[in-house]
Amino acid sequence: MDSVTLSTVVMVLYYCINAFFLVAIVAGFFRTRNAQEAVLYGIMMVPFVLRMLRLK
Amino acid sequence: MTMFHHSMLVLLCIVLAFGVAKKFRLSTELSMFAAALAALAAHVALPKGADPRSVLSLPEIVRHVVEGACTYYDVCLIFLTATYFMTLYKQAGGVAFIVRRIVGAFHARRFVCLVLLTFVMLIPGAITGSGATTVLTVGALVGSVLAAMGVSEDRRTALIFLLAAMSAACPPINLWAMMAAAGANMPYVGFGLPLALLSVTGALFSTFWLAGRGRPVELEKALADLPEAPAAWTWLRAMFPFVVLIGLTLAGRAWPFSFPILGLPLVFMLSAVATALVSPVRLRLLEVASTTVHNLLGLVGIMVVVGILNQAMTLTGARGLLSLAVVTLPVTVLFAALWIILPASEGVLQYAVAPLFGVPLIMLFNMLGLNPVISLASWAVMWPLGDCLPPTAVVGRAAVMELGYTGDYYRGFVRTALVPMLVILAMCTAVMIYSRELGALIGG
Amino acid sequence: MNLKFVKIMTLLAVIASTGVAGKLFHEHRSFREPVVAGEGLSSVKKLGDYSKSVAGTINDANVYIFDSGVPGGAILIIGGTHAEEPAANVSAQVFTENLRVTQGRVIVINRINTSASTCTRLGEAYPRFFHVKTPWGTKKWRMGDRTANPLDSWPDPEVYIHYPSGQNLAYMDVRNLNRNWPGRPDGMLTERTTFAAMELIRAEKADLTMDFHEAELEYPVENTIVTHQRGNEVAAMTSMMLTSQTFDVPIGMEFSPTALHGLSHREIGDHSDAVSYLAEVAEPMLDRIRGITDEELLMSGRDRFVMKAGEHKLLYAPIDEKGWPADKRIARHVTTVMTLLQVHNMLHPDRAILVEGIPSYAEMIEKGVGAFLHDPSAAPKGRVFYD
Numbered sequence: 001m002d003s004v005t006l007s008t009v010v011m012v013l014y015y016c017i018n019a020f021f022l023v024a025i026v027a028g029f030f031r032t033r034n035a036q037e038a039v040l041y042g043i044m045m046v047p048f049v050l051r052m053l054r055l056k
Numbered sequence: 057m058t059m060f061h062h063s064m065l066v067l068l069c070i071v072l073a074f075g076v077a078k079k080f081r082l083s084t085e086l087s088m089f090a091a092a093l094a095a096l097a098a099h100v101a102l103p104k105g106a107d108p109r110s111v112l113s114l115p116e117i118v119r120h121v122v123e124g125a126c127t128y129y130d131v132c133l134i135f136l137t138a139t140y141f142m143t144l145y146k147q148a149g150g151v152a153f154i155v156r157r158i159v160g161a162f163h164a165r166r167f168v169c170l171v172l173l174t175f176v177m178l179i180p181g182a183i184t185g186s187g188a189t190t191v192l193t194v195g196a197l198v199g200s201v202l203a204a205m206g207v208s209e210d211r212r213t214a215l216i217f218l219l220a221a222m223s224a225a226c227p228p229i230n231l232w233a234m235m236a237a238a239g240a241n242m243p244y245v246g247f248g249l250p251l252a253l254l255s256v257t258g259a260l261f262s263t264f265w266l267a268g269r270g271r272p273v274e275l276e277k278a279l280a281d282l283p284e285a286p287a288a289w290t291w292l293r294a295m296f297p298f299v300v301l302i303g304l305t306l307a308g309r310a311w312p313f314s315f316p317i318l319g320l321p322l323v324f325m326l327s328a329v330a331t332a333l334v335s336p337v338r339l340r341l342l343e344v345a346s347t348t349v350h351n352l353l354g355l356v357g358i359m360v361v362v363g364i365l366n367q368a369m370t371l372t373g374a375r376g377l378l379s380l381a382v383v384t385l386p387v388t389v390l391f392a393a394l395w396i397i398l399p400a401s402e403g404v405l406q407y408a409v410a411p412l413f414g415v416p417l418i419m420l421f422n423m424l425g426l427n428p429v430i431s432l433a434s435w436a437v438m439w440p441l442g443d444c445l446p447p448t449a450v451v452g453r454a455a456v457m458e459l460g461y462t463g464d465y466y467r468g469f470v471r472t473a474l475v476p477m478l479v480i481l482a483m484c485t486a487v488m489i490y491s492r493e494l495g496a497l498i499g500g
Numbered sequence: 501m502n503l504k505f506v507k508i509m510t511l512l513a514v515i516a517s518t519g520v521a522g523k524l525f526h527e528h529r530s531f532r533e534p535v536v537a538g539e540g541l542s543s544v545k546k547l548g549d550y551s552k553s554v555a556g557t558i559n560d561a562n563v564y565i566f567d568s569g570v571p572g573g574a575i576l577i578i579g580g581t582h583a584e585e586p587a588a589n590v591s592a593q594v595f596t597e598n599l600r601v602t603q604g605r606v607i608v609i610n611r612i613n614t615s616a617s618t619c620t621r622l623g624e625a626y627p628r629f630f631h632v633k634t635p636w637g638t639k640k641w642r643m644g645d646r647t648a649n650p651l652d653s654w655p656d657p658e659v660y661i662h663y664p665s666g667q668n669l670a671y672m673d674v675r676n677l678n679r680n681w682p683g684r685p686d687g688m689l690t691e692r693t694t695f696a697a698m699e700l701i702r703a704e705k706a707d708l709t710m711d712f713h714e715a716e717l718e719y720p721v722e723n724t725i726v727t728h729q730r731g732n733e734v735a736a737m738t739s740m741m742l743t744s745q746t747f748d749v750p751i752g753m754e755f756s757p758t759a760l761h762g763l764s765h766r767e768i769g770d771h772s773d774a775v776s777y778l779a780e781v782a783e784p785m786l787d788r789i790r791g792i793t794d795e796e797l798l799m800s801g802r803d804r805f806v807m808k809a810g811e812h813k814l815l816y817a818p819i820d821e822k823g824w825p826a827d828k829r830i831a832r833h834v835t836t837v838m839t840l841l842q843v844h845n846m847l848h849p850d851r852a853i854l855v856e857g858i859p860s861y862a863e864m865i866e867k868g869v870g871a872f873l874h875d876p877s878a879a880p881k882g883r884v885f886y887d
Contacts, residue, residue, distance in 0.1 A: 003686040006316045007688065017133065024342075024345040025349055028346060029511075042511065042514045047129040050126060050521075056522075107800075108796055109794055112794070115520050118521055229658055234659075238676075244669055319654075368625075376789050419718040423813075
């Protein structure tokens with residue numbers, strides 16, 4: 001595999017890492033019993049959602 | 057009303073909104089978020105001075121909030137992956153195994169043990185540039201050994217924080233120096249020696265000040281107090297994930313033009329996979345991810361919110377006003393005040409302070425004929441000490457979390473850390489003042 | 501407060517804010533900048549035509565070639581190295597839209613790091629676009645970042661090690677085009693981009709290159725031409741001529757430091773036969789001590805906080821109520837190249853490059869740069885390109 005393809009594979013793996021933690025954040029949002037924590041989970045979600053959608 | 061008044065009032069609104077939100081018992085993270093929104097509202101409502109200004113629409117304001125939230129995305133990903141790796145390692149029993157072995161081998165040699173622990177703490181931050189990563193990877197492990205050596209809860213939490221701060225300052229990677237140097241178009245060259253001298257001295261002083269004295273370790277009792285490790289653990293298994301971690305990180309340095317750029321988050325995730333492979337117990341990978349995110353909610357949350365606040369302050373001129381205020385101070389006042397200004401600003405804005413204050417200060421010091429490399433190195437050791445200060449207190453909070461600290465944050469932990477902190481700050485201030493002479497001496 | 505209510509409201513706020521901001525981010529990233537190429541255009545190539553390493557990527561930039569057909573020298577004009585410095589790409593575009601070459605060749609890249617122009621710099625609160633008034637309406641460009649978009653180059657290393665010098669730089673500099681020269685064909689996106697540009701310089705046998713930049717007033721390398729040591733004479737004479745005859749604020753000249761790697765003025769000269777130059781002009785919006793950040797500041801270059809720093813003698817360029825308007829910054833860059841060519845032609849008549857159609861400094865200051873940018877809707881289709 002040439003190094004440019006390898007870099008692309010690494011980038012794909014990063015989207016997987018992003019998705020993995022986004023799922024955990026969303027799960028935390030629905031699981032929490034604390035209103036303030038829920039809001040913070042919501043704010044924390046934003047960069048992960050935007051990266052997943054390749055918008056930021 | 058001038059732009060100076062405008063930005064000053066925005067700053068006032070930030071402080072007021074933070075205070076009011078705290079009064080209503082909102083968490084620090086949400087209070088800072090409220091302060092950022094208040095800054096944006098004040099910016100829209102207040103006159104902006106004599107010069108014409110562009111129209112700022114509501115969607116653009118929303119864009120600034122969201123863009124700000126993305127500022128520290130990369131740092132957040134490092135925090136999450138590093139903690140995920142170490143949480144898996146801990147659950148697999150690896151931490152318990154290593155701590156028991158270290159206590160068993162070094163219980164009679166306190167000095168050697170402390171020097172060893174200091175370097176174990178310095179390595180993760182030195183190669184990643186992040187104090188939080190140090191705490192999240194080896195903090196709990198070293199904390200457990202310190203507990204077994206009879207170091208009190210206050211002292212060991214303070215020490216873990218101080219060593220983490222010094223590890224972040226330690227070369228080769230010092231993010232503050234790198235960011236400020238990049239902003240000032242200076243090569244990141246010549247920083248190694250001054251950073252190493254300051255950070256290693258600071259780390260060793262902290263270690264021996266806080267943990268140097270103590271009763272000899274009673275091996276039987278210490279081992280009985282420590283958690284048991286699964287019998288299948290061996291040194292080979294225990295080291296494998298760390299070999300992956302260090303191997304992949306160093307491979308990128310040793311063969312930079314043939315080894316692919318993996319980045320720290322992927323390296324931590326691969327180390328997590330290595331942990332899962334060698335673990336003698338079955339690990340619940342998804343559940344650990346949820347626990348990790350929950351444990352890091354405050355830490356990652358504050359980084360996201362600080363990004364929003366920083367963007368709001370930049371948009372409104374409040375950030376520029378602070379920066380201008382610092383660089384227009386008389387030099388003697390600057391010398392006398394930087395040891396407070398730098399850690400305090402780190403507590404508010406995190407890494408954003410490096411380009412914010414660092415770049416104008418480099419230009420100023422250059423103009424004054426001081427050595428910019430040595431000076432920046434001294435600031436870059438002072439900045440991380442602010443990571444236990446409010447409102448963000450990222451590394452301090454990480455230390456408290458990892459060590460399960462039960463005492464009072466300020467009267468216990470921060471107070472205990474105060475003496476070594478002041479000594480390090482004094483040492484850095486002296487280095488800054490005599491930067492020209494030291495530069496000539498060590499070639500910085 | 502009811503937990504369920506809080507969660508629903510939070511979710512709605514997250515969806516609404518990411519939706520609104522996402523739409524704006526998308527609009528910014530996908531906006532295409534029209535370029536009406538001048539009558540003298542011979543061909544438009546792609547950077548990828550010179551090296552496959554960048555073909556098909558976002559940085560496969562347009563390369564505008566103006567060939568007189570008369571033997572002479574060749575110059576490469578580079579805009580958009582740092583997409584947060586808009587005078588750079590607009591200056592390049594003034595050449596693309598007006599140039600006629602009567603001897604030698606002129607090659608222009610308006611946006612060498614297109615990726616960097618598809619996002620704004622995090623934490624700097626930049627506007628997404630900037631506009632220039634023209635006689636036929638308003639022309640719009642993307643405002644950008646100093647470094648390539650992480651969507652195109654992810655992840656960054658913990659420390660960026662420059663090829664081939666091995667010099668350590670901050671991690672984000674792996675996406676900073678002016679730390680990646682001379683590049684390599686199998687590196688990250690910006691390294692591949694500079695490698696392709698080096699291939700272009702070698703293939704087209706460029707005699708000289710000019711890389712446009714802007715700098716904060718606190719930065720010592722300001723209002724100056726930075727030159728590779730081989731450009732000593734040309735740069736010195738250019739600086740003297742411009743300072744004595746044309747510019748109100750002098751333009752200096754300095755040598756490219758040999759210890760600082762990855763910069764165009766060092767590496768292009770070291771790795772090709774071309775003599776490399778870089779021009780800097782003052783842009784107050786890049787100063788960390790600036791006040792309110794908006795398009796008005798970007799285009800007028802007027803800032804009271806920066807003026808205050810000037811009163812404290814903390815700046816390397818003068819600033820007053822008039823600021824540093826974009827017209828002036830662009831006019832300085834364009835005129836610097838024109839004078840540089842004049843001097844080059846004088847010293848190297850066998851490799852002369854003669855050009856026409858470019859407005860003078862006085863014309864650009866008087867009429868505004870917009871007067872020299874053309875209406876894409878009124879232009880013949882074959883001459884409209886998108887960067």
